[in-house]
Amino acid sequence: MKLMIAVIQDKDVPKLMDALVRVGYSATKLASTGGFLREGNSTILIGVDDDEIENVLEIVKNTCRAREQLVTPITPVGPAESYVPYPVGVVVGGATVFILPIERFVKV
Ligand code: 2BA
Numbered sequence: 001m002k003l004m005i006a007v008i009q010d011k012d013v014p015k016l017m018d019a020l021v022r023v024g025y026s027a028t029k030l031a032s033t034g035g036f037l038r039e040g041n042s043t044i045l046i047g048v049d050d051d052e053i054e055n056v057l058e059i060v061k062n063t064c065r066a067r068e069q070l071v072t073p074i075t076p077v078g079p080a081e082s083y084v085p086y087p088v089g090v091v092v093g094g095a096t097v098f099i100l101p102i103e104r105f106v107k108v
Helices: 012-024 051-063
Strands: 001-010 027-033 040-048 069-070 088-092 096-101
Touching: 001 012, 001 051, 012 027, 012 069, 027 096, 040 051, 051 096
Parallel strands: none
Antiparallel strands: 001 040, 001 096, 027 040, 069 088
């Protein structure tokens, strides 16, 4: 058994959770914050049998989209009058997925 940890955008949560639950996977959503953008995102925990991992990855791929987000760079140290903070685009998502072994899984 493995624990899949997927960091996704909030906008994709309803589609992903619906798709997972519809085919019988259990999932837990945690509210999280990205270290770079400092904006809210969602972390989904999914405990799955090893042979289900590719299925779940496929569901994640089909429900989580990449989007471009504008970020204004932090003001550099130096002459402020020469600095114009143009926003730059970063592509966020579809999903960042970690897959970890589970030593033991119990429900009591
Ligand atoms: P954030 O850290 O807010 O990052 C949002 C997006 O900003 C990233 O999208 C990436 O395109 C860009 N970015 C992040 N760090 C950067 C840097 N040092 N320089 C330039 N651009 C940078 P994604 O890669 O799709 O990541 C989306 C979210 O997934 C991240 O939000 C973070 O919460 C999580 N994440 C991504 N990689 C991770 C990792 N190795 N460990 C833990 N969490 C991770």
